[in-house]
Amino acid sequence: MIDLLERVLRIVERSLEWLMAALVAGLVLIVGSQFVDRHFVTLPIAAPDAYARVMLVWLTFIGFALAVKGGLNIRVDLIDSHLPKRLQRGLEYVFDGTMLALTVIIGTNGWRLIEIGHDQDRLGTILSEAWPPAALVLSCTLLTLFLVLRIVLRAAGRELPRHLQTGTE
Amino acid sequence: MLLLLFVAFILALIVGFDVAYSMILAAWLGVEYRGDAIDTVMMPLSMIAGVDTYALVQVPLFILAGELMNRGGLTLRLIDWAQAIVGRVKGSLGHVSILTNLIMAGVSGSAVADAVATGKPLIPAMRKEGYGDGFSGAVIAAGALLGPIIPPSIPMVVYAQLSSQSVVKLFMAGIAPGLLLASGFMVICSIVARVRDFPGRPPVPWSGKVKATGRAGWALLMPLIVIGGIRFGLLTDTEAAVAVVVYALFVSLFVYRGLRAKELPKLLYDAGRSAAVILFLLAAAGPFSWLVAESQVSNTVVDAISSWSTNPVVVLLIINAFLLLIGCIIEPLPAMIIFLPVLIPLGAQLGIDPIQFGAVVVLNLMIGLMHPPIGLLLFVVSSVGRIRIAQVMWHSLPFLAWAFVVLILTIVFPQITLWLPGHLK
Numbered sequence: 366m367i368d369l370l371e372r373v374l375r376i377v378e379r380s381l382e383w384l385m386a387a388l389v390a391g392l393v394l395i396v397g398s399q400f401v402d403r404h405f406v407t408l409p410i411a412a413p414d415a416y417a418r419v420m421l422v423w424l425t426f427i428g429f430a431l432a433v434k435g436g437l438n439i440r441v442d443l444i445d446s447h448l449p450k451r452l453q454r455g456l457e458y459v460f461d462g463t464m465l466a467l468t469v470i471i472g473t474n475g476w477r478l479i480e481i482g483h484d485q486d487r488l489g490t491i492l493s494e495a496w497p498p499a500a501l502v503l504s505c506t507l508l509t510l511f512l513v514l515r516i517v518l519r520a521a522g523r524e525l526p527r528h529l530q531t532g533t534e
Numbered sequence: 535m536l537l538l539l540f541v542a543f544i545l546a547l548i549v550g551f552d553v554a555y556s557m558i559l560a561a562w563l564g565v566e567y568r569g570d571a572i573d574t575v576m577m578p579l580s581m582i583a584g585v586d587t588y589a590l591v592q593v594p595l596f597i598l599a600g601e602l603m604n605r606g607g608l609t610l611r612l613i614d615w616a617q618a619i620v621g622r623v624k625g626s627l628g629h630v631s632i633l634t635n636l637i638m639a640g641v642s643g644s645a646v647a648d649a650v651a652t653g654k655p656l657i658p659a660m661r662k663e664g665y666g667d668g669f670s671g672a673v674i675a676a677g678a679l680l681g682p683i684i685p686p687s688i689p690m691v692v693y694a695q696l697s698s699q700s701v702v703k704l705f706m707a708g709i710a711p712g713l714l715l716a717s718g719f720m721v722i723c724s725i726v727a728r729v730r731d732f733p734g735r736p737p738v739p740w741s742g743k744v745k746a747t748g749r750a751g752w753a754l755l756m757p758l759i760v761i762g763g764i765r766f767g768l769l770t771d772t773e774a775a776v777a778v779v780v781y782a783l784f785v786s787l788f789v790y791r792g793l794r795a796k797e798l799p800k801l802l803y804d805a806g807r808s809a810a811v812i813l814f815l816l817a818a819a820g821p822f823s824w825l826v827a828e829s830q831v832s833n834t835v836v837d838a839i840s841s842w843s844t845n846p847v848v849v850l851l852i853i854n855a856f857l858l859l860i861g862c863i864i865e866p867l868p869a870m871i872i873f874l875p876v877l878i879p880l881g882a883q884l885g886i887d888p889i890q891f892g893a894v895v896v897l898n899l900m901i902g903l904m905h906p907p908i909g910l911l912l913f914v915v916s917s918v919g920r921i922r923i924a925q926v927m928w929h930s931l932p933f934l935a936w937a938f939v940v941l942i943l944t945i946v947f948p949q950i951t952l953w954l955p956g957h958l959k
Contacts, residue, residue: 425814
C-alpha cells in the first residue's frame with residue numbers, strides 16, 4: 366500500500382515539477398515578448414501582462430503546495446525547538462490539523478470563485494476569470510492530500526516521502 | 535476583539551505555526567467574528583488579488599537570474615576578476631568577497647543565494663590563508679547583505695507592491711546606501727587585515743588584470759544591463775529581469791559553458807518554488823491586510839507613536855528600533871509583509887517620503903539577516919563553511935555596527951536615498 370502511495374506521489378510531484386518549470390519558462394517568454402513587441406515587431410498577442418499574471422498566480426499556489434510538502438514553507442523557529450519532544454509532536458498535529466482545516470475552507474470558497482468567474486472573460490485574453498481561482502483550488506487539493514498523508518504517516522511513525530531534490534534555499 | 539485576534543496571530547507566529555497560515559488564520563477568525571457581514575469568499579479572492587500583479591513577475595525572474603549566475607560559472611569569473619584587481623592588498627580575499635557581492639547584487643537580489651555562491655569558494659580560501667573561520671564567515675555574510683539593497687531587490691519589489699510605489703524609484707533609492715555599506719565593509723576588512731596581519735597575494739601585472747577583466751567581461755556587464763537599461767528607459771523593471779535571465783542563460787550555455795541544457799528544467803523549477811514561498815506570503819497578506827485595517831491596529835500604533843513625537847526623523851528612528859526588535863524574531867520578508875500595512879499609513883500621515891521610507895525599511899529588515907538570534911545569513915555561512923555560528927556572530931559585529939551607522943545616516947539624511955530617484959524622468 367505504501368509502495369503504491371509512493372509511486373502515485375512521485376508521478377504527481379514529477380508532473381507538478383514540470384508544470385512549474387514550464388510556468389517559469391513561460392514567464393520569461395511572455396515578458397520577453399513585450400520587449401520585442403515594443404522595440405522590434407508587433408506581435409499578435411494583445412495583453413501579454415494579463416497572461417503573465419495568470420501564470421504567476423499558478424506558480425505561486427502550486428509552488429507553495431510543493432514547498433509545504435518538502436517542508437520549505439516559512440516558520441518562526443523560536444521556541445518550538447526548545448520544547449519537550451512530546452509537546453513538539455503534539456504541536457505538529459495541531460499545526461497540520463489547523464492548516465488542513467483552513468485549506469479546506471479556502472478551497473471550498475475558491476470553488477465558488479471558479480463558478481462565479483467561469484462566465485467572465487479576463488480582459489485581453491482568451492481565458493476566463495475562473496483560471497486564477499482554479500490554481501488556488503488545485504493547490505488546496507494538493508495541500509489537503511499532502512497534509513492528510515503527513516498526519517496519517519506521522520501517527521504510524523513514518524514520514525512523508527520526499528522525492529524532490531532540494532538545495533537552492 | 536479584532537485587536538485581540540491580532541495578538542493571537544503574533545502568538546501563533548511565535549509558537550512556530552506557518553507564517554502565511556498564521557495570517558490566514560487570523561483573517562479567517564476576523565471574518566467569522568464579523569458574522570454574516572462579510573462573505574467568506576473574500577478570503578480566496580483577496581489571496582489571489584495579493585499576487586495577481588504584473589510587477590511581482592520580477593520575483594521568480596530575478597531568483598532565476600541569480601541561480602543562472604551561480605550555476606553557469608559567472609560568479610566564479612567575478613571572483614577571479616576581483617582577485618586580480620584587489621588581490622595585492624592585505625587581507626585581499628575579504629575585499630574580493632565584498633567586490634564580488636557588489637557586482638552580483640546588481641543582478642540577483644537574493645542575499646542567501648549570493649552567500650552560498652561566494653561562500654563555497656571563498657571561505658576555504660580565506661581559511662587556508664589564515665583569516666580564521668569567524669572572520670571568513672562574517673565577510674561573506676556582510677557581502678551578501680548587499681544583495682537585497684543594491685538593485686534589483688526582491689524586498690523592494692515586495693514593498694512597492696504593498697505601498698503602491700514605483701519599483702524603479704525604489705531600486706534607485708537602494709544604490710547609495712548599498713555603496714556606502716560596501717565601502718565601509720571594505721574599510722573594516724582593511725583594518726582587520728592590518729591588525730591581524732593577513733597576507734596579501736602576489737601582485738597581478740596589468741596584462742593579467744586586463745585578461746581577468748576580459749574573462750569576466752560577460753559577467754561584469756550584467757549589472758549595467760539592469761541599472762542602465764532601466765535608468766535610460768530601454769527596459770521596464772520587469773523586462774530588465776528577463777534581459778538578465780536571457781543574457782545569463784546565453785553566457786552560461788554558450789560562452790562559459792558552465793551549464794548544460796539538460797540542467798535547465800531543474801533550475802527553472804528551483805527558481806519557481808523559491809519564488810512561490812515568497813509570493814504565497816503576499817497572497818496570505820491579502821486577507822490579513824483586511825484584518826489590520828478592520829482592527830485599526832494602524833490607528834492605535836499611529837496614536838501611540840504620535841503621542842511621543844511628530845518629528846518625522848524621530849518617528850523613523852522609533853519605527854526602526856521597533857523593526858530591529860521584530861527582526862530578532864521574524865525573518866525580513868514575512869516581517870515586512872506583516873507590519874508594513876500598519877506602518878505605511880503612519881509614514882504617510884507624518885509626511886515621510888514613501889520612497890525613503892521603503893529604502894529605510896528594507897535596509898533595516900535586511901540588517902536583520904545578520905543579527906542574532908535568527909540572522910539567516912549567519913546560519914547560511916556557518917552551514918556553507920562549517921563554522922560555529924557563535925564565531926561568525928562575534929566577527930560580524932563590526933560589519934553590523936557599520937550597517938547601523940548607514941541606517942541612521944539614511945534616516946537623518948533623506949537625500950542619500952532620494953537623490954537618485956529624483957533624477958528619474
